[in-house]
Amino acid sequence: MRIEFPDGDVEVFEPGTTGMDVAESISRGLAKKALACTLDERLLDLTVPLPADGSIRILTFADDRGKEVLRHSAAHLMASAVKSLFPGTRLGIGPAIEDGFYYDMDIPDFPGSSALEGVEAEMRRQVEEDVPFKRQEMDLSEALQLFEELGETLKLELLRELQHKGETRVSVYRHGDFVDLCRGPHVPSTGLLRHFNLLGVAGAYWRGDERRQMLTRIYGTVFDSAQGLKRHLQLLEEARKRDHRKLGKELEMFTVGGEGGPGLAYWYPNGTVVLEELERHWKEAHRAAGYQLIRTPHIAPAELWQTSGHYDYYRDNMYFLDVEGAEYALKPMNCPGHMLIYRGRKRSYRELPMRLAELGTVYRYEKSGVLHGLMRVRGFTQDDAHIFCSQNQITDEIKGVVRLALYFLKIFDFGYKIRLSLMDAAEADHYAGNEESWRTVEPVLAQALEEMEEDYAPVTGEAAFYGPKIDIDLRDALGRLWQGPTIQFDFNLPERFDLTYVGSDGAAHRVLTIHRALYGSMERFVGCLIEHYAGNLPGWLAPMQCIILPITSEQREKALEVFRRLEDVGLRCAVDDSSETVGYRIRQAETSKVPFMLVIGEREVRSDMAALRVHGEGDRGSIPVDEAVETVREACRRPALPNGG
RNA sequence: GCCCACGUAGCUCAGUCGGUAGAGCACAUCCUUGGUAAGGAUGAGGUCAGCGGUUCAAUUCCGCUCGUGGGCUCCA
Numbered sequence: 001m002r003i004e005f006p007d008g009d010v011e012v013f014e015p016g017t018t019g020m021d022v023a024e025s026i027s028r029g030l031a032k033k034a035l036a037c038t039l040d041e042r043l044l045d046l047t048v049p050l051p052a053d054g055s056i057r058i059l060t061f062a063d064d065r066g067k068e069v070l071r072h073s074a075a076h077l078m079a080s081a082v083k084s085l086f087p088g089t090r091l092g093i094g095p096a097i098e099d100g101f102y103y104d105m106d107i108p109d110f111p112g113s114s115a116l117e118g119v120e121a122e123m124r125r126q127v128e129e130d131v132p133f134k135r136q137e138m139d140l141s142e143a144l145q146l147f148e149e150l151g152e153t154l155k156l157e158l159l160r161e162l163q164h165k166g167e168t169r170v171s172v173y174r175h176g177d178f179v180d181l182c183r184g185p186h187v188p189s190t191g192l193l194r195h196f197n198l199l200g201v202a203g204a205y206w207r208g209d210e211r212r213q214m215l216t217r218i219y220g221t222v223f224d225s226a227q228g229l230k231r232h233l234q235l236l237e238e239a240r241k242r243d244h245r246k247l248g249k250e251l252e253m254f255t256v257g258g259e260g261g262p263g264l265a266y267w268y269p270n271g272t273v274v275l276e277e278l279e280r281h282w283k284e285a286h287r288a289a290g291y292q293l294i295r296t297p298h299i300a301p302a303e304l305w306q307t308s309g310h311y312d313y314y315r316d317n318m319y320f321l322d323v324e325g326a327e328y329a330l331k332p333m334n335c336p337g338h339m340l341i342y343r344g345r346k347r348s349y350r351e352l353p354m355r356l357a358e359l360g361t362v363y364r365y366e367k368s369g370v371l372h373g374l375m376r377v378r379g380f381t382q383d384d385a386h387i388f389c390s391q392n393q394i395t396d397e398i399k400g401v402v403r404l405a406l407y408f409l410k411i412f413d414f415g416y417k418i419r420l421s422l423m424d425a426a427e428a429d430h431y432a433g434n435e436e437s438w439r440t441v442e443p444v445l446a447q448a449l450e451e452m453e454e455d456y457a458p459v460t461g462e463a464a465f466y467g468p469k470i471d472i473d474l475r476d477a478l479g480r481l482w483q484g485p486t487i488q489f490d491f492n493l494p495e496r497f498d499l500t501y502v503g504s505d506g507a508a509h510r511v512l513t514i515h516r517a518l519y520g521s522m523e524r525f526v527g528c529l530i531e532h533y534a535g536n537l538p539g540w541l542a543p544m545q546c547i548i549l550p551i552t553s554e555q556r557e558k559a560l561e562v563f564r565r566l567e568d569v570g571l572r573c574a575v576d577d578s579s580e581t582v583g584y585r586i587r588q589a590e591t592s593k594v595p596f597m598l599v600i601g602e603r604e605v606r607s608d609m610a611a612l613r614v615h616g617e618g619d620r621g622s623i624p625v626d627e628a629v630e631t632v633r634e635a636c637r638r639p640a641l642p643n644g645g
Numbered sequence: 646g647c648c649c650a651c652g653u654a655g656c657u658c659a660g661u662c663g664g665u666a667g668a669g670c671a672c673a674u675c676c677u678u679g680g681u682a683a684g685g686a687u688g689a690g691g692u693c694a695g696c697g698g699u700u701c702a703a704u705u706c707c708g709c710u711c712g713u714g715g716g717c718u719c720c721a
Contacts, residue, residue, distance in 0.1 A: 102716095112649060113715090202716030203648025210718060214648045217716065245714095249656080258712065317720090333721095362721085367646050368712095370719065382721065483721070521721045552678040579677075580684085587682035601680055611681075619681050 004055040019046040020188065023058045033060040033224065035192065036069040036185045043069075045135050045185040061224035071096035073133065073187045074196050074222035079103045080178035081122035082218070086110060091180060092154050092206055092215045099232065100221030104204050106154065107216045116198045116218070123196065130191035131175045135184055143170045143181065154206065155181045195229040196222035199236075239478055244527035245373040247535040251593060253526075253543075256374060263371040263378030265523055270543035273572065274526055277541050279359055281638055282383055282408075282519070288641040289404050291357040291385055296337030298361065302327035307496055308336040317364045334360035334384040335490070335515060339497040342388050347501040347511070353393050357385035359522065374527035381522040386490075387514040390501065394441065397514055398448040398470070398487065404642060405472055405485035405518050406454075411639045412529065412538075415475030416484060418454055420445055422468050424461035432466045433491020441489050441512075442468050466492035467515075476532040485518040536616065539595050539636035546573040546632050547589045548610075551582055551601035558605045562598060562625055569633050590615060596632045 003022060004010045013022065019037035023030050023046065037044050040054040043065065050056070059066035075094035078101075083089045086107045094103030138146070140163055147155045158181060162170060173182045175190055187193065197220060204217040223229040240246075248254050253271030260266050267275060283293060299321065305311035310318065310332060319330040331337065338356050347354070361381045370376055389397050409416050422442050423431055431438065445468055449456045456470070463469060467489030474484035490513040493499075500508040519525040529537065539545055546566055550559040559575045566573040576585045582599065589597050597613040603622065604610050610628040612620040623631070 104717095110649090200715060201649065204717045205647075208717070210647065214717080216648080219716085262712075364720085367719075369646065369648095369717080372714090376720080380721065384721095486721080517721065519721090524721065549681085551680055554678075579679095581677090581679045582681060583679080584683055585681095590682055597681085599681065603680085613681065 001050065002053045003050065006055075006057055013050075016049045018049055019044055019056065019058065022050070022056055026058070030058055030060070034058045035060055035066045035073075035187045035224075038065070043185050045133070045188070047132070047188050048135060061228070068096040069185055070187055070192065070224065071101040071222055072182075073190075074193045074220060075101040075103045076133070076173065076175065076178065076180055076182070076186065077123050077126060077190055077193050077196075078119065078198070078218060078220055079105060079180065080176065081119045081126065082107060083178065085115070085118055085122055088151075090154050091152055093158075094180075100199065100219060102204075102217050102219045104206070104215040104217045106213065110201075110216050113201045116201065119218070120196075120198050123193075126176065126190045127194050128191075129176075130189050132189045133173055133175045133186040135171055135173055135186070137169055137171045140168050140170050143172065146172070146179070147181065150179065152181075192224075193222055195224065195226050196220055197229060197233060235478060239480070239531070242478070242531045242534045243373075244375075244530040247530050248374070248527070251530075251535055251543075253530070254374065256377060257371065261378075262368055263366060263376070265374060265377055265379070271526065273543040274529075274537065274541050275522060277638075278519070278522065278526070281540075282359070285404070285407070285641050286355075286357045286385070288643070289355075289400065290353075291355040294338070294341055294356050294358050296331070296334060296341070296358060296360060298363075299323070299328045299330055300336065302329060304336050304340070305329050308333075308339070308493060309496055310336070317366070319363055319365060330363040331360070332362050332364045334358055334362060334382060335386065335493055336497075338384075338386040339493050339499060342386070342499055342511070343497055347388070349390060349501050349503045349509075352501060352511070353387055353389035353397055355385060355387045357383075360384050374523040377521075377523055380524065382517050383519045383522060384515075384517050387516070388499070388501075388511045389514070390503070390509065391440065391512060394444050394512060394514075395448050395451075398445060399452055401487050401514065401516050402448065402452060402454065402470065402472075405487070405516075407642045408518050409472070409474055409484065412532065413477075414484070414532070417473045417475065417481065418449065418456035419462070419471045419473065420449065420456045420458045420468070421462035421464075421471060422458060422460045423463045427461075430465060431463070431491075433495065437491045437512075438468065445470060445489075464488055466490050474528075476528065477534075478531075482528050483520060483524075485516070486520065487514060487516040489513070490515045535593050536595075537593075539632075540638045542593070542595050542636070543572065544574060544592070544594045545571045545636045546596040546598060547585075547594050548573060548575045549582060549585050549589075549597055549599045550575065550577050551599065553577065554602065555600045555605050559600050562600065562610055562629075565625065565629050566632065569629060571632060571636060586613065595635065598628055598632075 001013050001015055002010055003013055020031060023034040034046055036059045037046055038057045038059065039050055059069065061067055061070060079091055079094055082105060088108045090106040092104035140159060144159050147159060170181060171184055172179055173184055173186050199219045199221060202217045203214045206212040206215050221232060223232060251270055252268045254265050254267045256265045257263060302311055314332060318332050321328050341356060359381050361379065363379045366376060366378050387397050423438055428435060469486060469488035472485040473481045475481055494511055494513045499511045501511050503509045548559045548563050550556050556577050559577060563573055563575045586597065593615060595615045598610040599613060600610050608625050609622040610625050611622045612628050612631060614620055
């Protein structure tokens with residue numbers, strides 16, 4: 001048989017040759033690292049004979065598909081360990097996921113996370129034994145019988161579903177006594193699964209359906225090397241250290257939940273400084289980009305929510321109140337208020353594009369179990385805006401919004417990934433607005449991104465029911481992705497509110513509406529910033545920017561003089577003349593992550609100097625006070641505003 | 646909301662196999678005037694999350710409630 005290698009070489013092999021044979025023919029090293037292979041892009045086990053001629057690729061951990069095979073095999077290994085320790089365990093599903101794997105199982109009398117050590121030990125035993133994974137294909141009816149005998153009722157359900165889809169042949173994988181319905185492929189043997197770690201236990205509904213049985217989900221991760229595993233575990237540890245809930249408490253920024261109510265944030269003075277600086281800059285940047293700021297109330301009559309559709313479609317997430325016998329709702333979104341402001345009077349095409357922005361606080365009922373620090377709360381402030389424009393303005397408007405969004409991300413050195421969510425034409429009737437709007441707008445979104453030379457991933461079927469959207473995920477300092485700016489067309493609300501403008505032809509036209517939020521939620525964004533910077537916020541956001549430390553009370557006057565000079569240039573600073581040693585006061589300032597300290601002793605007083613100390617870096621030596629003030633001021637300067645809209 | 650785990654001083658945590666509790670940090674007072682990440686002494690501070698049950702006795706065992714965490718689901 002003729003096998004083509006990735007470099008284009010073709011070699012002839014005996015029939016019955018396996019992927020492993022091919023890997024060995026290339027090099028011993030590759031064979032050792034090989035996890036699976038693809039033949040003409042079809043995934044295959046290394047241990048089965050290659051079915052035909054074709055172009056082969058040997059997959060290792062360096063390849064995403066290789067990672068997936070390793071992780072999925074580790075899931076099987078874990079499941080087999082659980083089954084041998086907890087007889088009667090029924091298997092659900094056990095896929096590879098980003099960074100690892102899980103397996104959902106119904107485990108009788110499972111004691112919880114305390115059992116993980118035992119499971120790991122059993123897995124290690126099987127790794128040492130180096131048990132081979134074996135693929136076996138069979139008729140679906142045969143498989144039904146097999147899993148019936150094994151009592152694997154959940155697997156039977158999956159099989160019946162396959163049967164419904166018209167499948168007739170399935171594959172199972174065995175290693176040792178363990179059998180699992182599985183498409184595969186798998187690594188050749190359990191010996192390759194040496195570098196794993198079990199990470200946690202959680203409940204998960206069978207098939208993700210909350211009406212179904214709750215299974216036990218065990219999470220784990222696996223790598224091809226001890227270093228890889230170690231690095232990953234260190235990353236998890238670093239993420240734990242940066243947890244905004246922990247740092248938020250330590251730095252006295254905020255509390256959320258507890259006595260104050262689940263999902264509700266209380267901002268302490270330090271956190272409030274951060275929020276206000278962000279908001280001030282946000283407002284200035286938006287004015288510079290041609291937005292007009294507005295404000296809308298926190299409650300509105302039920303009728304408004306009926307008009308917008310929220311009353312019918314979003315009510316499970318809304319809080320209602322009684323006002324003199326009339327029904328009101330706490331606003332879960334700012335959009336309806338913005339629509340009302342647009343509709344405040346007849347609008348002319350000359351007013352468009354009209355960009356209305358608001359830092360609007362909204363309240364949404366979220367199930368208690370989903371609340372998470374500042375990332376998921378019940379009351380939060382959206383940096384919301386609606387752009388009302390005409391058809392021929394949409395390209396410029398989209399570009400303007402994307403540019404503004406990227407401007408904000410760049411300030412904080414976030415990386416990003418753009419997703420373009422489009423409608424699924426097969427389900428056209430699920431969407432609001434007329435089809436023509438979708439057909440004109442969707443290509444414009446793509447075109448705008450292309451003209452800006454931004455990479456993006458189009459995703460069909462991911463559009464909101466009311467319009468296509470551009471979502472930007474931001475990547476933080478640890479490489480984690482967070483939900484970032486979102487730019488959404490809305491074909492629904494302009495119709496519901498009957499929003500029009502008078503064109504140059506004197507006729508009324510339906511106005512187009514772009515709904516966008518860049519930070520998303522101010523609360524969540526601050527949480528994200530705290531984790532991104534590990535609490536060491538950039539100077540302009542630091543709640544306290546500079547602490548002045550007189551070495552003895554002799555230098556108190558000089559310290560106060562320096563303090564006033566810093567204050568005069570608008571810096572947040574304080575003199576720490578408490579009766580503690582210098583070392584102690586420095587430590588205080590360091591642990592509270594104040595970016596700068598100016599230490600003033602007798603020497604500095606004599607020469608009108610201050611010793612500058614930079615957080616995390618240490619003593620920079622004495623410099624003239626003028627220079628010190630300028631250095632701190634420069635480092636705490638607010639970001640430049642965007643130019644033009 | 647559901648599954649599992651957890652809840653001891655402001656914070657981080659010991660402890661009590663059932664006899665009502667302790668450390669470090671933080672806080673207060675005093676001493677200390679100290680040159681780049683913790684000077685010393687003294688003191689105050691807890692209905693052991695809340696309610697109920699079992700018990701001679703509950704912070705400890707059981708139940709419920711509330712809250713928190715890891716997930717499921719959903720979303721900003």
